[in-house]
Amino acid sequence: MALWKVHLSAPGQEPKRALFLDRDGVVNAERHYLSKPEDVEILPGVAEAMIKAREAGYWLVGVSNQSGLGRGRFTADQFHAVMIRFDQLLEEQGIFFDAFFYCPHAPEECCTCRKPKPGMLHEASEHLKWVPDGSWVIGDKKCDVALGRNAGFGGMLVRTGHGESNEEAVIQEFSEDKLVQVTDDLNAAVDFIVEQGRR
């Protein structure tokens, strides 16, 4: 597994709940194996949603499967250029991730960090104090939902990116599970989570 960054404000604070956000199709528009900085497009409402979540007391932690690295679809330099642009676009809208982790492996490498395996959650624990209770993974694929549920907290599917095509499989596998939810986008997801977290 790999660390992209930890913001200086993150370590050493009181434990907080965390929102673990998938990247592609959730924060930025889905592009098949995104490899060019000019193709990074932050989805509408995302910055607003992240600001709301931070104000409500959640860590913002990125967790992204980047098998394009392991498959040789793009280089580490290209990935870094995309991430620099990604951070820059978010900062222009007044928000940043507290920490960001990615899995650089192809599926056949059978690593311990490719979602839904929990490696990136464990790595996050080495960098910031977070509590599982009330935390959520938010993503556009079943593996994102499964990551949260396997670890004993919430899994939220959003309908952006690949979300709509994953919705049926998520509902089938997790029907009646109150810690699995489906919402239209990150903004709706954060509204739901913050509201539920107040109760």
Ligand SMILES: [Mg+2]
């Ligand atoms: Mg995704």
Ligand SMILES: [Zn+2]
């Ligand atoms: Zn991995």
